[in-house]
Amino acid sequence: MSAAFPHPDPSIRPADRRVSARIGAIAESATLAVDAKAKALKAAGRPVIGFGAGEPDFPTPGYIVDAAVAACRDPKNHRYTPAGGLPELKAAIAAKTLRDSGWAVDASQVLVTNGGKQAIYEAFAAILDPGDEVVVPAPYWTTYPESIQLAGGVAVDVVADETTGYKVSVEQLEAARTENTKVLLFVSPSNPTGAVYTRAEVEAVGRWAAEHGLWVLTDEIYEHLVYGDAEFVSLPVAVPELAGKCIVVNGVAKTYAMTGWRVGWVIGPQDVIKAATNLQSHATSNVSNVAQVAALAAVSGDLTAVDEMKVAFDRRRKTIVRMLNEIAGVVCPEPEGAFYAYPSVKGLLDKEIRGRRAKSSAELAALILDEAEVAVVPGEAFGTPGYLRLSYALGDEDLVEGVSRLQRLLGEARD
Structure with a gap:
């Protein structure tokens, strides 16, 4: 349960408060933050594949x-x-x-x-x-x-x-x-x-x-x-x-x-x-x-262009779910709508992966970005730790390459 309006510290003089308690309590959008970091790394020359933003890769009709x-x-x-x-x-x-x-x-x-x-x-x-x-x-x-x-x-x-x-x-x-x-x-x-x-x-x-x-x-x-x-x-x-x-x-x-x-x-x-x-x-x-x-x-207008995009999303949906479920420790129900997969990664937490042990999905997402150059959003952002969100609204080749990287990295997990 989130708190209602936060109250400012009464011991601090109003003129000395730099940011209001109400606005200071707002968290940055985790999905946009992941997307921005992925784009910054790509701009710096790293071959990052981003599954963060919920944004179709198609141009506007x-x-x-x-x-x-x-x-x-x-x-x-x-x-x-x-x-x-x-x-x-x-x-x-x-x-x-x-x-x-x-x-x-x-x-x-x-x-x-x-x-x-x-x-x-x-x-x-x-x-x-x-x-x-x-x-x-x-x-x-x-x-x-x-x-x-x-x-x-x-x-x-x-x-x-x-x-x-x-x-x-x-x-x-x-x-x-x-x-x-x-x-x-x-x-x-x-x-x-x-x-x-x-x-x-x-x-x-x-x-x-x-x-x-x-x-x-x-x-x-x-x-x-x-x-x-x-x-x-x-x-x-x-x-x-x-x-x-x-x-x-x-x-x-x-x-x-x-x-x-x-x-x-x-x-x-x-x-x-x-x-x-x-x-x-x-x-x-x-x-x-x-x-x-x-x-x-x-x-x-009619929905012709929408239907064309939907065919691509459906194809990618089937691919990403199949590939994620091939990873030991990952459980990914088949999504029936939107363009997101939300796999449980609880089976990978505290496993050793390249000398590191992620104790949370947030730590696992950071490890994945560092070691596989794949950007995903941890479940903490959505109120349920132990999960990752991957948008499949990206090109087919990038999708397969990105999940293949996950398969290789997470396949190294050991007790």
Whole structure:
């Protein structure tokens, strides 16, 4: 459980405090830190292969780029626009939501944000008061608990492991609920595990939340990246009685290979969206108009380019899981969504590898970077030590070479 707003040391004079206790308590994004270190080492000439960032290796589809180029030349995009988003983009997001998940919403229920991270923070900031608890299934994406704490809330972890495919049960959720519980965070497909809840599981979780009058914030950023027989199910569609207390966050980053364009959105009840829009009006004003026009082209177009990327991700998914499970001491369930593998490496901890013994997954990740020149993110970043996250959103050759390096290095582990 994370603490609520940290309080400053009263023995220190305010003028002598250099960084506020609230901001000082925020941890750096572990995934971005690993990615930055890998890129720095590559720039220095080392042949590092990075599995850190959740970023498709494909370029943004050409028709989206063309729309942005045209937008740059249109003088109307050189000026301020409504803080909550271009009206035509909000309408298109509402239409896309109906098309892709079956949830009918009005454009007035949409707030366009600077990426998914701003969407998540503003959603929590709009509904949380100090001390409100948010039930957070773990492993979780690194940004969730930090956004909750920054908004004044308290994250209450509910941990799942590889034995359940990293999915929590209603019984676990109920055990974590208290009189201070206000929100359930629900993510399927999941970052970092790739877990996808079945329709029956989504319905059970939704009914539990509705029964106890809880809010739900659900992150649907990976909605189109599901494989095999897995199915994406939108929570407010599966359990319609939740719609009045459900907030959906989403964006174009993963589906359309647009991580750098920074366009996300929040969908929810009109009063919550109005409050979050007011916050954004002071924090950033409008999202870049050029990026919004690009996002409009993305969500209004068909999913052909998305389907092509998905074929590649599915191929890489099968390869990385097979190769990881060939390593003694590694257990990697097959992810059904997103583009991450989340193997347990508990069987390798405290083993001798090239004269070193890693006692934690964080130490093992450091050893791997030093000895194999492969960058991975340790499970500590996701609330579950003993695991590693590897993104398979990189080229096939790099993927095979990177995991082959892991096989050679970790195959040397000895008691």
